[in-house]
Amino acid sequence: MTKPLVFFDEMLGPDGEVRPAYKDYDAVVAGVDKAELLKKSAEAERFFRKKGITFNVYGDTDADERLIPFDIVPRIISAREWKKIQRGIEQRVKALNAFLHDIYHRREIIRAGHVPASLIDNNEAFLPQMIGVDPPGGIYTHIVGTDLVRTGPDEFYVLEDNARTPSGVSYMLENRETMLRMFPELFSRVGVENVSDYPMMLRQSLAASAPPACTGKPTIAILTPGVHNSAYYEHAFLADQMGVELVEGGDLRIVDGRVAMRTTCGFQPIDVLYRRVDDDFLDPLTFNPESMLGVPGIFDIYRAGGITITNAPGTGIADDKALYSYMPDIIKFYTGQEPILKNVQTWRCADKDSLAYVLDNLAQLVVKEVHGSGGYGMLVGPAASRAEIKAFRAKLIANPRNYIAQPTLALSTVPVLTKAGLAPRHVDLRPFVLVSSKSISVVPGGLTRVAMTEGSLVVNSSQGGGTKDTWVLTDE
Amino acid sequence: MSSQSQTQQTGVGLTPSDQTMLGRTASGLFWMMRYLERMENTARLVDAGFRMSLTRSRTQRSEWESVLTTSSATQAYLKTHDDFRTDSVVEFLVCDRDNPGSIRSSLAEARQNARMTRTALTIDTWEAVNGAWLQLNIALDNYKGKQELPELLFQIRQQAALVRGTMNGTMLRNDIFRFMELGAMIERADNTARILDTKYYVLLPSSASVGSPLDHVQWEMILRCASAERSFHWLHGGDISAAAIVNFLVHDIRLPRSIAFCYKTIRTTLAEMKANSEASNAALDMAILHNDHINGSSSETIIGFGLHEFLIDLIARNSELSAQIETSYRFQP
Numbered sequence: 001m002t003k004p005l006v007f008f009d010e011m012l013g014p015d016g017e018v019r020p021a022y023k024d025y026d027a028v029v030a031g032v033d034k035a036e037l038l039k040k041s042a043e044a045e046r047f048f049r050k051k052g053i054t055f056n057v058y059g060d061t062d063a064d065e066r067l068i069p070f071d072i073v074p075r076i077i078s079a080r081e082w083k084k085i086q087r088g089i090e091q092r093v094k095a096l097n098a099f100l101h102d103i104y105h106r107r108e109i110i111r112a113g114h115v116p117a118s119l120i121d122n123n124e125a126f127l128p129q130m131i132g133v134d135p136p137g138g139i140y141t142h143i144v145g146t147d148l149v150r151t152g153p154d155e156f157y158v159l160e161d162n163a164r165t166p167s168g169v170s171y172m173l174e175n176r177e178t179m180l181r182m183f184p185e186l187f188s189r190v191g192v193e194n195v196s197d198y199p200m201m202l203r204q205s206l207a208a209s210a211p212p213a214c215t216g217k218p219t220i221a222i223l224t225p226g227v228h229n230s231a232y233y234e235h236a237f238l239a240d241q242m243g244v245e246l247v248e249g250g251d252l253r254i255v256d257g258r259v260a261m262r263t264t265c266g267f268q269p270i271d272v273l274y275r276r277v278d279d280d281f282l283d284p285l286t287f288n289p290e291s292m293l294g295v296p297g298i299f300d301i302y303r304a305g306g307i308t309i310t311n312a313p314g315t316g317i318a319d320d321k322a323l324y325s326y327m328p329d330i331i332k333f334y335t336g337q338e339p340i341l342k343n344v345q346t347w348r349c350a351d352k353d354s355l356a357y358v359l360d361n362l363a364q365l366v367v368k369e370v371h372g373s374g375g376y377g378m379l380v381g382p383a384a385s386r387a388e389i390k391a392f393r394a395k396l397i398a399n400p401r402n403y404i405a406q407p408t409l410a411l412s413t414v415p416v417l418t419k420a421g422l423a424p425r426h427v428d429l430r431p432f433v434l435v436s437s438k439s440i441s442v443v444p445g446g447l448t449r450v451a452m453t454e455g456s457l458v459v460n461s462s463q464g465g466g467t468k469d470t471w472v473l474t475d476e
Numbered sequence: 477m478s479s480q481s482q483t484q485q486t487g488v489g490l491t492p493s494d495q496t497m498l499g500r501t502a503s504g505l506f507w508m509m510r511y512l513e514r515m516e517n518t519a520r521l522v523d524a525g526f527r528m529s530l531t532r533s534r535t536q537r538s539e540w541e542s543v544l545t546t547s548s549a550t551q552a553y554l555k556t557h558d559d560f561r562t563d564s565v566v567e568f569l570v571c572d573r574d575n576p577g578s579i580r581s582s583l584a585e586a587r588q589n590a591r592m593t594r595t596a597l598t599i600d601t602w603e604a605v606n607g608a609w610l611q612l613n614i615a616l617d618n619y620k621g622k623q624e625l626p627e628l629l630f631q632i633r634q635q636a637a638l639v640r641g642t643m644n645g646t647m648l649r650n651d652i653f654r655f656m657e658l659g660a661m662i663e664r665a666d667n668t669a670r671i672l673d674t675k676y677y678v679l680l681p682s683s684a685s686v687g688s689p690l691d692h693v694q695w696e697m698i699l700r701c702a703s704a705e706r707s708f709h710w711l712h713g714g715d716i717s718a719a720a721i722v723n724f725l726v727h728d729i730r731l732p733r734s735i736a737f738c739y740k741t742i743r744t745t746l747a748e749m750k751a752n753s754e755a756s757n758a759a760l761d762m763a764i765l766h767n768d769h770i771n772g773s774s775s776e777t778i779i780g781f782g783l784h785e786f787l788i789d790l791i792a793r794n795s796e797l798s799a800q801i802e803t804s805y806r807f808q809p
Binding site for chain 2 (some may be wrong): 049051052089227231236239240245246247248250251253261262263264265266268
């Protein structure tokens with residue numbers, strides 16, 4: 001367990017030879033001067049600023065808006081590798097939807113003894129109000145962003161499912177835009193799958209999920225918590241690209257049994273609401289009464305078939321990190337197949353023996369909160385100081401159910417451009433999936449997040465991580 | 477353009493997206509342009525004040541005080557300052573984050589409103605506003621003192637012009653554009669009225685006693701605040717009288733910063749609005765009323781019966797109309 005981790009670099013083999021997926025890219029770029037690349041890199045940054053592609057960091061008073069660092073070396077995935085990822089994600093998303101339907105209806109998986117009832121019923125992300133509710137088209141997770149990490153030539157692990165409200169798709173699209181602008185010649189030499197039709201696909205996917213009350217062409221809107229939200233740029237971007245309204249809770253009201261938005265000519269009903277606020281804030285009458293972000297009464301309209309909410313309320317339970325550890329069983333139970341993508345070994349600290357093991361091995365493990373996200377509140381054992389480990393141990397003992405632990409994964413690296421030249425940095429990958437009753441589409445690409453600090457394994461943008469354009473090569 | 481298709485739509489049974497817009501979006505567009513216009517006018521005002529402070533040091537105090545009065549900022553200023561030194565007043569009106577009326581604050585508000593409504597703006601317009609915000613913030617952060625003031629103020633006016641230019645050159649002539657236009661014109665009418673009001677005593681019959689020429693520097697300042705000195709000379713040659721200046725800034729519809737021009741634009745814009753309904757006609761009716769009032773009073777009568785009273789009434793009418801627009805088009809829940 002204590003032996004040093006060996007990292008797989010996706011571009012360069014152990015002897016420094018360029019791996020096949022990067023050959024065409026390297027053939028073009030190898031001859032380009034480093035100074036020229038650094039110039040392009042600065043140019044890319046100006047481009048992001050000018051367009052206002054920024055995010056807000058909570059608790060950061062100094063700078064309201066920050067840029068996510070963008071690295072100009074693409075992350076490249078071969079067609080063969082992608083096929084496997086794609087099939088694996090489709091399988092997982094299918095299983096997730098079946099699972100969500102099951103736990104809010106007949107609960108067969110619990111009766112079959114694969115998942116303990118306590119894990120569901122005592123879970124704060126489980127919404128009893130959703131029991132027996134049938135979302136339009138039977139779909140719970142319309143938009144999913146599955147987090148993957150790679151540890152070897154053929155080893156991809158799913159780290160998180162992000163079935164609630166995954167973000168980052170605007171960066172996938174803007175990163176590509178930026179690369180096309182900076183390196184047009186590269187795209188004529190290397191066959192790269194297109195990602196730019198995502199907004200249209202999303203629009204179609206949302207339209208396909210219209211509620212029974214919708215009679216004509218569905219009216220779609222995105223619900224944002226507002227301009228101060230960290231992902232506001234993305235909300236505005238998607239609304240713009242799809243040509244739909246971007247609404248806030250204060251714009252909406254229940255009128256004649258429909259959820260309607262206040263326009264300059266009166267109230268107009270909405271059919272499909274792509275919400276980017278959490279369940280808890282959706283409806284102060286049903287959930288958190290303090291919420292100012294949602295719409296009083298929307299949940300009743302939803303249950304009566306007056307509106308489609310995407311993703312459906314109550315899907316957050318699929319993001320629970322304790323539940324994650326049951327995913328292999330969940331996939332087998334609903335699809336009858338072995339999981340195509342691996343799960344990371346996970347110790348549930350609620351379990352006594354696991355807790356004992358985790359406490360003994362804190363320095364080697366990554367410990368996360370079951371409902372955590374954004375890289376907040378986690379411990380990366382190998383990178384933590386003794387004092388940090390000691391403090392975390394106390395938290396863990398105080399509330400073991402709140403934590404899970406995983407081995408520290410040897411995240412693959414891809415080079416980034418630094419002032420001193422190319423240098424390897426750890427990456428993960430978040431492909432985006434759209435689900436409707438008609439189809440499941442995995443967009444060929446995704447968001448590659450990269451830890452910009454040497455040796456760091458934390459890629460979250462809230463923790464200083466950057467992004468890369470992700471290329472899926474076309475099949476020759 | 478659809479000036480003939482403005483006939484009363486009854487507001488119900490809408491959909492084509494050209495007609496509908498969130499009330500909050502309309503509000504954001506309207507206020508984005510109000511703040512942008514305010515920023516630009518404050519820059520002009522500071523420029524004029526700065527010139528006077530250079531040429532007439534003995535009246536410096538009253539000049540800067542009158543500039544602050546025009547911006548309705550004297551009280552707030554005196555809370556933190558006890559003299560009217562050029563540096564302090566300029567810092568307060570241009571750079572001060574804590575002064576909600578400063579150029580920096582107006583710019584931040586304009587950009588925040590644009591960010592809220594960016595889905596309604598063309599890419600060019602959004603990038604112009606965002607670019608103005610980025611560049612001017614750098615310029616404001618690097619501002620070292622009054623020797624750089626003319627250049628800074630020039631940049632501010634230039635950035636504002638760039639936004640208006642991209643807006644005019646790229647935006648569809650629909651309600652989105654109209655709400656922006658309304659915001660700009662309401663703010664401009666207000667600002668022009670305030671500029672005149674601060675200097676009304678210069679234009680009073682008593683001070684311009686028969687035969688004595690108007691104080692050259694004073695009237696130049698008034699015209700300069702409206703970027704109208706060149707136009708005025710061009711139209712009036714050497715004939716400078718109180719009535720001529722009032723007539724020019726209040727009534728001359730050829731001057732884009734005159735109150736009559738603003739109201740003519742407001743009136744036409746409201747009439748063309750696609751989102752018109754019975755409720756929103758209240759705004760149009762009010763605009764017509766105010767417009768007639770402005771055009772119905774000659775400059776001689778205005779000066780004779782009280783320029784100050786006329787302007788105060790006009791500022792009140794203008795903010796009443798602004799509030800009516802907000803209500804008619806459902807800016808607020």
